[in-house]
Each structure stands twice: as structure tokens, then as C-alpha cells.
Amino acid sequence: MSIPDHYDLIVIGSGPAGEKGAAQAAYFGKRVCLIERAPKPGGAAVNTGTIPSKTLRETALYFSGLRQRGLYGVDLSVKQNITIGDFMHRERAVIETAWSIIAENIDKHGITKLQGAARFVDQHTIEVSRYGQEPRRITGAVILVATGSTPLAPVGYSIDGEIVHDSDSLLTLQRIPPSLIVVGGGVIGCEYACIFAALGVRVTVINARNRLLAHLDNDVSDALRQSMTAKLGVNILGNAEVKNVTVENGRAHVTLSDGVILSSDAVLVSTGRVGNSSAIGVEEVGVKVNNRGFINVDSHFRTAVPHIYAAGDVIGFPALASASMEQARVAVCHAFDLKYKSAVSSVMPYGVWTIPEIATVGESEDELHARGVPYEIGRASFRLNPRGQIIGDVDGFVKIVFHPEDQRVLGVTIVGETACELIHVGMTVIAFDGTLDFFIQAAFNYPSLADAYKYAAYDGLQRLQKRHARMPGLPSLQREAVSE
Numbered sequence: 001m002s003i004p005d006h007y008d009l010i011v012i013g014s015g016p017a018g019e020k021g022a023a024q025a026a027y028f029g030k031r032v033c034l035i036e037r038a039p040k041p042g043g044a045a046v047n048t049g050t051i052p053s054k055t056l057r058e059t060a061l062y063f064s065g066l067r068q069r070g071l072y073g074v075d076l077s078v079k080q081n082i083t084i085g086d087f088m089h090r091e092r093a094v095i096e097t098a099w100s101i102i103a104e105n106i107d108k109h110g111i112t113k114l115q116g117a118a119r120f121v122d123q124h125t126i127e128v129s130r131y132g133q134e135p136r137r138i139t140g141a142v143i144l145v146a147t148g149s150t151p152l153a154p155v156g157y158s159i160d161g162e163i164v165h166d167s168d169s170l171l172t173l174q175r176i177p178p179s180l181i182v183v184g185g186g187v188i189g190c191e192y193a194c195i196f197a198a199l200g201v202r203v204t205v206i207n208a209r210n211r212l213l214a215h216l217d218n219d220v221s222d223a224l225r226q227s228m229t230a231k232l233g234v235n236i237l238g239n240a241e242v243k244n245v246t247v248e249n250g251r252a253h254v255t256l257s258d259g260v261i262l263s264s265d266a267v268l269v270s271t272g273r274v275g276n277s278s279a280i281g282v283e284e285v286g287v288k289v290n291n292r293g294f295i296n297v298d299s300h301f302r303t304a305v306p307h308i309y310a311a312g313d314v315i316g317f318p319a320l321a322s323a324s325m326e327q328a329r330v331a332v333c334h335a336f337d338l339k340y341k342s343a344v345s346s347v348m349p350y351g352v353w354t355i356p357e358i359a360t361v362g363e364s365e366d367e368l369h370a371r372g373v374p375y376e377i378g379r380a381s382f383r384l385n386p387r388g389q390i391i392g393d394v395d396g397f398v399k400i401v402f403h404p405e406d407q408r409v410l411g412v413t414i415v416g417e418t419a420c421e422l423i424h425v426g427m428t429v430i431a432f433d434g435t436l437d438f439f440i441q442a443a444f445n446y447p448s449l450a451d452a453y454k455y456a457a458y459d460g461l462q463r464l465q466k467r468h469a470r471m472p473g474l475p476s477l478q479r480e481a482v483s484e
Contacts, residue, residue: 007033009332010126010140012118012280015043016321017312018146019102021328026109028338033112033138035128041102042095043148044313045321048168051098053191054353055091060198066355091171114138120281123305142307142335145287145295146328147276149313152292154183154269157245163252164245164267167192177201177265181254183242185212187352189270190224194355197232204262206254208271210238213352216413217365219399220358223415227356227395245269275314282308292316299343301331309335323348347431351420356396359423362411362430365401376404376467378436378460382416385455386447393417398452400426400436400460404467407435407460422450436460 008030011022019041022034038047045051060066063086106113116130121137129135151166153159161169167188178201182193185207197203205212205228211221212228228234241257245267252267275293283289287303287310288296294316297303301311309331312324326344333341352358368375382388382396396416402409412426429438439457444450 005033005138007031007112007138007140009033009142009144009335010035010138011144011146012126013037013043013146013148013276013312013314014041014102014106015146015148015312015324016045017148017314017324017328018043018144019105020325021144021146021311021332022111023105023109024329024332024338024340025336026111028336028340030336031112032109033114033140034106035114035116035118035126037115037117039115040099041106042098043146044150044168045324046095046098046102048171050321051094052091052171053167053188053195055094056088057191057195057353057355059086059088059090060195061355064198064200066198088171118280120285123285123308142309142332144328144331144335145277145280145282145303145308145310145314146312146324147280147314149273149275149293149316149319151270152272152274154242154245154271156243159269160247163247163250163265164269166269170268173266179203179264180266180268181206181252181262181264182268182270183245183254184270184272185209185214185236185238186270186272187213189268190228190354191352192268192270193234194228194232197228197234198355202233202235202264204235204237204264206237206240206242206256206262208239208241212236213358216358216360220360220413220415223395223397224354224356224358228354232355273313273319275316277314290316300334301327302334307335318348318350320348320350345431347427349420349423349427351423353420356393356416357419358413358415359419360411360413361423361427362409363401364411364413368401368410373410374404375401375410376460376463377401378456378458378463380452380454380456380459382449382452385449385452387449387451388416390447391417393449396449398422398456400439400453400456402436402460404464407437407464409434409436409438416449418449425450425453 009025009032011018011034014036022032026032114128116128118126118128121127124139127135127137159166180196180201180203182189182205193203193205213221243257244255246253252264254262277289277293277295286305295310295314297310297315301309311327311331313319329341330344349361378400380398383394393416399413401411409429414422436457439453
């Protein structure tokens with residue numbers, strides 16, 4: 001074997017964290033090698049997760065005409081003769097474009113690319129293996145692990161990739177099933193349940209908890225449940241546990257813990273994920289991981305081995321592509337003492353691409369209540385918003401959570417069309433310690449959904465007025481308290 005090549009930085013994995021971490025180091029003149037096991041870059045975000053699921057959502061909305069429901073007498077119905085090719089065509093086109101963009105970025109920064117399976121030989125040496133070729137060893141002063149995560153395997157039954165799927169194999173469907181059972185009421189489960197229900201598939205969600213998306217506020221979970229059941233026809237079973245799944249004659253049979261048996265043409269299991277750390281041998285060189293394979297890191301994303309860093313889904317929560325990119329940039333800047341980015345923003349938006357969309361930023365009511373922090377809320381419905389009426393999204397809303405003393409914005413939640421875009425207005429106000437007065441004084445385009453921020457702020461001030469009814473006037477920070 002030849003003498004190992006040496007790099008300032010070795011990155012394992014080319015998902016959002018790996019790509020952006022490699023590019024950050026190369027931008028500052030470091031010699032970087034990026035190792036990817038798969039034939040194409042992008043990780044789960046591009047190939048099996050974020051981009052595919054969001055693209056499929058848009059495809060489902062187009063084919064179903066769901067966005068036009070209630071407008072101009074257009075009925076909700078899936079276009080005739082839809083095929084799996086129609087359904088997946090756009091998803092494949094977007095993924096291929098993403099591959100090209102990532103490749104261009106890697107080439108632009110002069111990053112060395114190696115395809116193959118990486119494994120630690122020692123704390124500075126990585127062996128890259130590829131079928132039909134001699135293993136190659138390279139060394140790095142700093143190593144960034146960005147290997148992502150994979151679906152957690154169910155207990156008691158297996159994923160066959162034909163009838164019983166996880167979120168990875170679901171994308172290989174050869175036909176749109178007439179019926180689908182989704183095991184798990186988290187983000188992935190709810191997103192795919194909405195997508196297939198929009199296409200006319202009979203969907204049942206089996207959730208171990210009573211609430212969908214249990215990490216969100218009750219009103220948000222309730223709004224999603226109402227939309228999924230009333231508008232999409234999804235059957236939701238809460239506080240239900242799957243005991244077993246069997247396949248007979250091309251159909252799945254799901255047995256619940258109470259003995260009830262449900263049958264469907266396909267099953268999606270989405271009950272969590274595990275970190276991709278064991279295959280690369282990180283524990284053998286001193287890196288610490290938890291019982292689900294997620295790597296333990298400090299605030300700089302440094303592992304127990306000082307020159308080995310980890311970022312992205314392989315370290316667990318929040319497992320967002322947006323957070324993963326920033327984590328890797330912070331890790332690289334710390335590793336090479338680059339005075340550029342020292343921490344991931346404390347104000348991170350969180351988006352769920354269900355139907356309707358859900359987005360949050362900052363603190364929730366539940367979090368503030370648990371900490372004993374006083375708060376007030378202001379709400380505005382899209383039903384009272386002209387843009388909401390125009391597009392037919394009358395069930396959406398904006399909720400602002402703020403401190404009752406100084407009206408500082410603490411959190412924002414949006415449910416409805418373009419929620420994952422609109423949330424960035426609230427994010428910016430929170431990041432700059434803004435108050436309700438920003439929304440009161442701002443002029444928003446008319447008609448626009450963003451204008452709902454202003455009326456949510458007015459609503460919050462009116463709630464304060466009622467709370468302080470015995471006091472003359474309104475809180476001193478505000479000039480006016482009544483809605484226009």
C-alpha cells in the first residue's frame with residue numbers, strides 16, 4: 001500500500017453537514033478530502049429524506065388539486081390515470097439537480113472526493129474501501145464525522161421493502177397502494193400520511209401517543225389532526241401499540257396490542273432513527289456514542305477525541321438539515337481557530353411539511369409553562385386574512401407568544417400555506433430581541449399572509465388590555481391597543 005495522503009481535514013459523509021463543513025474549511029485554504037460511501041452525494045437529505053419528501057408533497061398537491069379545494073367550485077379529486085412514473089418524475093428531477101449543485105460546490109472549492117466506505121484505523125487515519133479496488137488509507141489533522149442516520153428497525157417484524165417499508169425504501173414503490181398504514185405519528189409519519197392521503201390513498205396512522213407531533217403545542221397538534229381527518233380522510237388511532245406485522249398474499253396485517261388486526265396494501269414504519277456510527281469504528285478510537293448510535297459532542301461539536309468532530313444527524317436532535325449545516329461550519333471554525341462562526345444560532349426555525357404546513361421558532365407555550373415563565377399570546381386566523389381567502393386556506397393561523405411585561409417576542413407558530421417560509425419573519429424579530437411593536441409599526445404587503453403577524457400582535461395587545469383592565473391605558477411600549 002502506498003504512503004497515505006495527508007489532509008488538513010477529512011470529512012466522512014457528503015450530506016448537508018459534510019458538504020458545508022468541507023466547503024467551509026476549503027474556503028479558508030485548508031486541504032480537504034470528502035469521503036462518501038454512496039455513488040451520489042447529498043446523504044439522506046437529498047436522496048431519501050428532506051428533498052424527496054417535500055418534492056413528493058408538491059407533486060401530491062398538484063395531482064390532487066388539493067390547493068384548489070373550495071375555490072371556484074373545484075372538487076377534491078386525484079387526476080385520472082395517475083401512474084407511479086407521474087408521481088415520482090418530479091422527485092427524481094429535483095434530486096438529480098441537487099446532485100449536480102453539490103458536485104459543483106465540491107469542485108469549486110477544490111475538495112478531493114473519494115467514494116467508498118470509510119473506517120477509522122487510528123485517531124488520524126481513515127481507510128477507504130471500495131468494491132473491486134485496493135483499500136486506500138489517508139490521514140487527517142482534523143476529522144469531521146457527518147455520516148447521518150438511518151431508520152430504526154422495528155422490533156418483532158422486519159422491513160421487506162415491498163409491502164412493509166421504512167422511509168428509505170418507501171421511495172422505491174412501484175405503484176401507489178390503495179391503502180397504507182403508517183406506524184408512528186412523528187414528523188416523517190405525518191408528512192407521508194398527508195402525501196398519500198392527498199392522492200386518494202386510504203391512510204391509517206397508528207400512534208403510540210395520544211397526540212400527533214407530541215413535541216408541539218396542543219393547539220398545533222389539534223389543528224393538524226383536524227385537517228388530516230376532516231380534509232384528507234386519514235384515520236388516526238392514538239395510544240395504540242403495534243404488536244406484530246405479517247404479510248400474506250401481497251397484503252400487510254397489523255396486529256395491535258389490544259388484539260385488533262388492521263390490513264392494508266402497504267405499511268410505512270416511522271418510529272425513529274439511529275446514528276450511523278458503528279460501521280466506521282468511532283468507538284474503537286475513543287469516540288463516545290449513546291445507546292442509539294448518536295455521537296456525543298460538546299458545544300463546539302468536538303467528540304471525546306479533541307481533533308475528531310461530529311455534526312448533523314449522527315449526533316441526534318434536532319436532526320434538521322439547516323442545523324446540520326451550521327453545526328459543521330461551527331465545528332470546522334473551532335477546529336482550525338477560524339474567527340468566523342463560533343456557535344449555531346440559538347433561534348432555529350422548525351418546519352413540518354404536512355398538509356397543512358407547520359412551522360415554529362423560539363419557545364412554545366408548553367416550554368414556557370414548564371419553566372414558570374409568564375407569557376401571553378396573540379393569534380390571527382387566515383380566515384380573516386384576504387390572502388387566506390383568495391387561496392382558500394381559511395384554517396391556518398399565526399400565533400405569537402410574548403412576555404407580558406415588555407412584549408418581547410418569545411416564540412412564533414404558524415399553521416397553514418407557506419408556514420415554513422413565513423416563519424422567518426418571526427425568527428428575525430426574536431433574534432434581534434424584538435417586541436410586538438415591530439409588527440404594529442411594520443407595513444406588510446396587502447393582500448399577504450404575512451399581514452397576519454400584525455393582527456396577531458393586535459390580538460395580543462387586546463388580551464393584555466383585558467388582563468390589565470383595572471389599569472388606565474395600555475402597556476407603555478405600545479402607542480395603540482386597538483385593532484384597525
